[in-house]
Amino acid sequence: MSDAALDFYFDFASTYSYPAAMRIGALAQAAGVTVRWRPFLLGPVFKAQGWDTSPFNIYPAKGRYMWRDLDRICARLELPFCRPDPFPQPSMLAARVAHAGLDDGWGEAFCRAAFAAEFGQGRQIADEAVLADLLQGLGVAPEPTLARARSEQNKARLRAATAAAERAGVFGAPSFVARGGELFWGHDRLADALAWAVRSRPR
Amino acid sequence: MSDAALDFYFDFASTYSYPAAMRIGALAQAAGVTVRWRPFLLGPVFKAQGWDTSPFNIYPAKGRYMWRDLDRICARLELPFCRPDPFPQPSMLAARVAHAGLDDGWGEAFCRAAFAAEFGQGRQIADEAVLADLLQGLGVAPEPTLARARSEQNKARLRAATAAAERAGVFGAPSFVARGGELFWGHDRLADALAWAVRSRPR
Numbered sequence: 376m377s378d379a380a381l382d383f384y385f386d387f388a389s390t391y392s393y394p395a396a397m398r399i400g401a402l403a404q405a406a407g408v409t410v411r412w413r414p415f416l417l418g419p420v421f422k423a424q425g426w427d428t429s430p431f432n433i434y435p436a437k438g439r440y441m442w443r444d445l446d447r448i449c450a451r452l453e454l455p456f457c458r459p460d461p462f463p464q465p466s467m468l469a470a471r472v473a474h475a476g477l478d479d480g481w482g483e484a485f486c487r488a489a490f491a492a493e494f495g496q497g498r499q500i501a502d503e504a505v506l507a508d509l510l511q512g513l514g515v516a517p518e519p520t521l522a523r524a525r526s527e528q529n530k531a532r533l534r535a536a537t538a539a540a541e542r543a544g545v546f547g548a549p550s551f552v553a554r555g556g557e558l559f560w561g562h563d564r565l566a567d568a569l570a571w572a573v574r575s576r577p578r
Numbered sequence: 579m580s581d582a583a584l585d586f587y588f589d590f591a592s593t594y595s596y597p598a599a600m601r602i603g604a605l606a607q608a609a610g611v612t613v614r615w616r617p618f619l620l621g622p623v624f625k626a627q628g629w630d631t632s633p634f635n636i637y638p639a640k641g642r643y644m645w646r647d648l649d650r651i652c653a654r655l656e657l658p659f660c661r662p663d664p665f666p667q668p669s670m671l672a673a674r675v676a677h678a679g680l681d682d683g684w685g686e687a688f689c690r691a692a693f694a695a696e697f698g699q700g701r702q703i704a705d706e707a708v709l710a711d712l713l714q715g716l717g718v719a720p721e722p723t724l725a726r727a728r729s730e731q732n733k734a735r736l737r738a739a740t741a742a743a744e745r746a747g748v749f750g751a752p753s754f755v756a757r758g759g760e761l762f763w764g765h766d767r768l769a770d771a772l773a774w775a776v777r778s779r780p781r
Binding site for chain 1: 627637639640642643646647650747748749750761762763766767770
């Protein structure tokens with residue numbers, strides 16, 4: 376194994392995870408980095424910091440800035456952007472579906488589709504019908520997939536990803552973890568994280 | 579007036595303000611942007627968010643990450659870096675001296691000297707003797723300057739800068755405000771802020 380590798384921790388509710396998820400595939404491929412997509416839940420991480428919702432809701436000045444900043448970022452990247460309502464969207468079901476798909480080869484495409492639906496079109500990703508529609512668009516049978524997403528085994532995987540994020544020191548999303556536990560936080564650290572993964576590749 | 583202009587809000591205690599302050603002069607000059615240096619106090623801004631110290635102390639995972647991130651940033655920029663102890667350093671006196679100097683033409687050089695002493699050498703910027711030493715290094719007489727820094731008029735200026743930061747929506751440092759109130763937060767937005775200032779220049 377001489378792969379440059381990076382763990383990509385994200386939550387479907389997380390605003391800055393949207394541009395990161397839309398871009399990481401192509402950027403990692405160009406850099407020769409293998410990315411492990413790790414959807415997790417920010418909720419327990421925030422709860423450990425004493426927050427019962429997004430800090431962007433708790434701290435209004437920070438929230439106002441984030442929406443404006445994301446407007447600018449998406450405009451520059453030519454990504455459509457609309458503000459999810461409600462924010463944050465409940466992301467557990469989407470995360471469970473993603474974990475099911477990451478085994479089957481359609482997980483990354485599903486993640487991009489879910490982010491695009493939520494932040495590009497303002498669709499409700501907690502709505503099972505929306506997720507079924509996205510799955511159908513990927514040629515994946517919705518009903519058995521949603522059932523599998525809700526299996527105990529699959530729920531345990533999402534819990535494991537969240538626990539792994541916490542062990543890695545993750546406190547927000549998106550976060551990127553390179554070999555040796557090197558942590559990068561935020562969409563604006565994506566290029567740095569990829570460069571670090573390349574430099575720390577075993578020779 | 580057809581100047582591209584940017585307000586640069588920073589606190590001497592703020593970690594990410596260090597690389598921003600060391601770099602903004604040269605970068606702004608190269609971009610043709612006039613920077614107004616606005617030292618302010620994060621304390622009242624944090625207090626309004628319910629925090630009685632730096633969020634990097636309140637949220638340990640965030641704090642650990644910040645120190646590592648700043649290590650990496652300073653290494654890349656070839657800036658010496660050591661962790662101030664205690665952190666955050668009380669920054670009020672340094673900010674008052676800076677306001678006195680910004681009128682007299684030595685303010686920006688003092689700001690760089692204070693940041694370099696604090697984050698490059700681990701010196702105590704709340705110590706009047708340290709500030710006197712920095713002033714002497716700039717050829718500025720310490721005693722009358724420190725007296726002027728403590729004048730009511732000068733204290734009022736620091737309060738005014740802090741109030742202006744809050745009105746501009748500043749919630750952390752460094753922050754940059756371009757024409758029309760466009761706000762950018764963080765050392766990692768410095769290049770974006772300068773580019774925005776250039777694009778939004780009156781023609």
